[in-house]
Amino acid sequence: MTYRDLNTPLRTIMTPGPVEVDPRVLRAMSTPIVGQFDPAFTTIMNEVMEMLRHLFQTKNKWAFPVDGTSRSGIEAMLCSVIEPGDKVLVPIFGRFGYLLTEICERYGAEVHTLECEWGTVFDQKVIIDEVRRISPKITAIVHGETSTGCMQPLDQIGAACRELDCLLIVDAVATTGGTPVKVDEWFIDGLIAGTQKCLSVPSGMAPITFNDRVEKVINARKKVERGISTDEDRIREQQLNHSFIKSNYFDLSMLQDYWGPRRLNHHTEATSMLYALREGLRILLEEGLDARFNRHLHHERALIAGIEAMGLALYGNRECKLPMVTCVTVPAGVEPESVRSMLLHEFGIEIASSFGPLHGKIWRIGSMGYSCRKENILFVLGALEAVLIRHGAKVETGKALQAALDVYQEKI
Structure with missing residues (x-):
């Protein structure tokens, strides 16, 4: 039997791990x-x-x-x-x-x-x-x-x-x-x-x-x-x-x-x-610990701004939120695994579901390490909006990317 060369697809991995x-x-x-x-x-x-x-x-x-x-x-x-x-x-x-x-x-x-x-x-x-x-x-x-x-x-x-x-x-x-x-x-x-x-x-x-x-x-x-x-x-x-x-x-x-x-x-x-x-x-040490921590917080802010501008709700107490994992409540009437599948197969983006009592109720979007980049945040927001529209969800069309761009264009 002859096996083909290893050729894995390119993915934008926005899960809580593993990451890019x-x-x-x-x-x-x-x-x-x-x-x-x-x-x-x-x-x-x-x-x-x-x-x-x-x-x-x-x-x-x-x-x-x-x-x-x-x-x-x-x-x-x-x-x-x-x-x-x-x-x-x-x-x-x-x-x-x-x-x-x-x-x-x-x-x-x-x-x-x-x-x-x-x-x-x-x-x-x-x-x-x-x-x-x-x-x-x-x-x-x-x-x-x-x-x-x-x-x-x-x-x-x-x-x-x-x-x-x-x-x-x-x-x-x-x-x-x-x-x-x-x-x-x-x-x-x-x-x-x-x-x-x-x-x-x-x-x-x-x-x-x-x-x-x-x-x-x-x-x-x-x-x-x-x-x-x-x-x-x-x-x-x-x-x-x-x-x-x-x-x-x-x-x-x-x-x-x-x-x-x-x-x-x-x-x-x-x-x-x-x-x-x-x-x-x-x-990591070349970037510096403080700079790295601030980078994760900055991209988290842009991601949250886009999600909320789209009309989606975050899950959990904001006061104790993990900076590099953003949990999004699945809108009523939307099949969560169908959304994840379409993101993966049409856009090459992977986000995560959850476990136990939260399975099927939230999506988990990771923004960790090398995956925590501006282009990834904008890509996942745009793709998620498009997929939700295809699934009949009520979203604020066009607002997610603008809200994220507002964060990125702020003077730090």
């Missing part, structure tokens, strides 16, 4: 392969760690990618600190809070949850009061919920968790690189990012960072797990053999040995993906 990959990143991925312990490659590893510290706004020693999609980083962080019976608090305000709950339960945690209505977030005091009430070892929370387009404030929760001796683990997959994520200032103990969203790198790595509080937990388990050092350790190993880190691949104690100066072999590094991450981070 920066052309510079694609070029970097064609860089020749070198061995993972070649000094040229270990230099790249060190550079990536340093650039991640700048991105995360942290002085943490540990900042490196886990090979795998964003979920691999989440699982690595949680499985390395959770021991069976540990109390974990998970505040849920969308689909990915349930994911955190499932992962914690799989590793034997006693999970306590808080839930609020989708489209809203928690008052930080509610979470802090619950931490005081149940005294969990870990609070695990999503920063930006792409399923609802909402962003949870964290600036008070971390300080309270630190005071109450609770680790704060944050899923910042959707927000890292698109809005401020201040690891040290917000007292975040462990944080997980993703490459395929605001970093505009293909899916396949999960940058993480963690501080000495997390490292202390990991290293205490590492000593027991490997049965090293003293007779007392061996006795403790027998007593606590149920509490070892269950995963080999996601064991952060082993990844520390791999990414640290010892360079102990753990797995074969995803060489081309690391090239991609390095270039994505280099692009």
Whole structure:
């Protein structure tokens, strides 16, 4: 059997991830392969760690990618600190809070949850009061919920968790690189990012960072797990053999040995993906964090102006809106999947539906990383208006693009 050359269609990807990959990143991925312990490659590893510290706004020693999609980083962080019976608090305000709950339960945690209505977030005091009430070892929370387009404030929760001796683990997959994520200032103990969203790198790595509080937990388990050092350790190993880190691949104690100066072999590094991450981070730092965050806000304003001028309604509480995901309520009488299909097949534009109780009720338009560009915003607004007219929806014809152009022509 003969197979044709790979020829994927060109798309304008306006989803909450994956997003369009920066052309510079694609070029970097064609860089020749070198061995993972070649000094040229270990230099790249060190550079990536340093650039991640700048991105995360942290002085943490540990900042490196886990090979795998964003979920691999989440699982690595949680499985390395959770021991069976540990109390974990998970505040849920969308689909990915349930994911955190499932992962914690799989590793034997006693999970306590808080839930609020989708489209809203928690008052930080509610979470802090619950931490005081149940005294969990870990609070695990999503920063930006792409399923609802909402962003949870964290600036008070971390300080309270630190005071109450609770680790704060944050899923910042959707927000890292698109809005401020201040690891040290917000007292975040462990944080997980993703490459395929605001970093505009293909899916396949999960940058993480963690501080000495997390490292202390990991290293205490590492000593027991490997049965090293003293007779007392061996006795403790027998007593606590149920509490070892269950995963080999996601064991952060082993990844520390791999990414640290010892360079102990753990797995074969995803060489081309690391090239991609390095270039994505280099692009981000060249642009500057503040400039990048402001770019996402600027294009979000233009997108919102166009959507509302068209006569469509946004979903969710505007006060807690995620800057790089805009949720639009599907107009009455319109078949949402038919609209998405026509956008894709007639215009080459992809937008997203949603999950669970919001499936079929909203569209999610992403404006992340390299996809967050003026031409993309104008294109999706014009195409969405045309498709809605073809579907018989009542829209304010011609107003969407003008409203967006008004934003772009403002003096900044």
